[in-house]
Amino acid sequence: MRVNTAYRNKKVLVLGLAKSGVNAAKLLHRLGALVTVNDKQKFDDNKEAQALLDEGITVITGSHPVELLDEGFELMVKNPGIPYSNPMVQRAEALDIPVITEPELAYSVSDSTWIGVTGSNGKTTTTTLIGLMLNEGEGAGHAYDAGNIGIPVSGVVQKATAADTIVAELSSFMLVGIQTLHPHIAVLTNIYEAHLDWHGSRENYVKAKMRITMNQTADDYFIMNWDLPEMHELAKQSQATIVPFSRQGAAGARATLTDGWLCFDGERIIEADALQIPGAHNIENALAAIAAAKLSGVANTAIVAVLSRFTGVKHRIQYVQTIAGRKFYNDSKATNVEASTVALSAFHQPIVLLAGGLDRHLPMDDLLPLIQAHVHAMITFGETAPLMETLAQQAGIPYQRTENVKTAVPLAFAQSNPGDVVLLSPAAASWDQYPNFEIRGDEFIAAVQALAESEEA
Incomplete structure (x- = not known):
């Protein structure tokens, strides 16, 4: 971390805690700022706020009092999830108080090389692959994954040196709040419809x-991603050297899928069949990661080593285990129909699908063609179980309702045959039964492991 005295004695408000807010507050405190943290959760239930108070940081909890902004703050570091329509943020802007997000703060004190990764889908997988490839290589420094991947950048920058690389997953929420952040390599995996309720329009989301x-x-x-025509126009907005990747043979691409091989500048690197992560979308993620690694000077041998053993990011079409010829995959992160369509398209083998969750009263019809093409049985649970069962009826496949993910696993095994894929891809959020998709996925993994033990007994 480089010396930056710009924050010394500067009055800064950190709005919203969670991981990013806690780490931003600690970094600012270390830099000598006069830090106040404001979080809506009540103090007695707010362990994060209690810990910051113990470190000598001013803490205000239980509400967001707009009048707080009249106390001479010079900067606001906003939790990325808080929209700009929030009264606190609007008041800050009315007072000409700069509003940034945590990655911008981290970048301002970082002396590492940055690789930034964004996109509607594939950010976490691509970020993870790039970090693994850089660390598999023989470079002098270390690559740190950070950002939206769940590791606040403001914590990482305090240990990363000038010889290191920060591979930052950057969400659209984070990017709205940057000013000087400057990645040497930027990756845009794709752009689809997402978060329009937060951004207000697709145009704002793309911006x-x-x-x-x-x-x-x-x-x-x-x-x-050169397979998306929109990218060709967006590229004109960048001053950087454009490095296209293409799975579909787009002209001008440097990272390509050619004759079954993943290539860079025409050089074969690894056969697509050697990848351990299934699906066309993961070929695209791998191509993007290969491009970043090659531009960073990583040898082919290191890239091949990573892609030959990487089985996926946890909860994202993650391979768990093979039991009696059935491969079990955890895609608990599939909290909407779009994500589950990607998962169902990723496999050529017959699928027993575990699906269901929070009912947001959204249509599920887009799943039907994929269920008809790939799924031969379904286990349902949660609030959307009836909706999933309607799809099963329309597809003419058997289904069975059960209590939760844990009880679904043995039922799915009973419905499966050797050579099948047993796939948890709920197509719905977890909140009807689980605090988050991670806990739901962890329960699936534990149930698969218990099944394996019972089959071995």
Whole structure:
């Protein structure tokens, strides 16, 4: 971390805690700022706020009092999830108080090289692959994954040196709040419809994504998905050197799928069949990661080693185990129909699908063609179980309702045959039964392990 005295004695409000807020407050406190933290959760139930108070940081909890902004603050560091329509944020802007997000704060004190990754889908997998490839290589420094992947960048920058690389997953929410953040390599995996309720329009959402390249120059690289025509126009907004990747043979791409091989600048690197992560979308993620690794000087042998053993990010079409010829995959992160369509398209084998969860009263019809094509049995649970069963009826496949993910696993095994895939891809959020998708996925993994033990007994 480089010395930055700009925050010394500066009055800063950190709005919203969670991991990013806690780490931002601690970093600012270390830099000598006069830090106040404001979080809506009540103090008695707010362990994060209690810990910060013990460190000498001013803490205000239980509400967001707009009048707090009249106390001479010079900067607001906003939790990325808090929208700009929030009265606190609007008041800050009315008072000309700069509003940034935690990655911008982290970048301002970082002396590491940055690789930034954004996109509607594939961010976490691509970020993880790039970090693994850089660390598999023989470079002098270490690569740290951070950002929206669940590791606050403001914590990582305090240990990362000038020889290191920070591979930051940057959500659109984070990117709206950057000013100087300047990745040497930026990656835009894709752009689809997402978070329009937060951004207000697709145009605003795309603008947020493109902020990843706004400070880049011709000495930097912008890796883009050339299979999406929109990218060709968006590339014109960047000053960086454009590095396209393509799974579908788009002209001009440098990272490509060619004759069954993943290639860079025409050089074969690894056969697509050697990847341990299934699906066309993961070929795209791998191509983006290969481009970033090659531009960083990583040898082919290191790239191949990573792609040959990487079985997926936890809860994202994650391979769990093979039991009696059935492969079990955990895709608990599939909290909507779009994510589950990706998962169902990823496999050529017959699928027993475990699905259901929070009912947001959204249509499920887009799943039907994929269920008809790939699924031969379904186990349902949660509030959307009736909706999933309607799809099963329309597809003409058997289904069975059960209590939860734990009880679904043995039922799915009973419905499966050797050579099948047993896939948890709920197509719904977890909150009707679980605090988050991670706990839901962990229960699935534990149930699969228990099944394996019972089969071995």
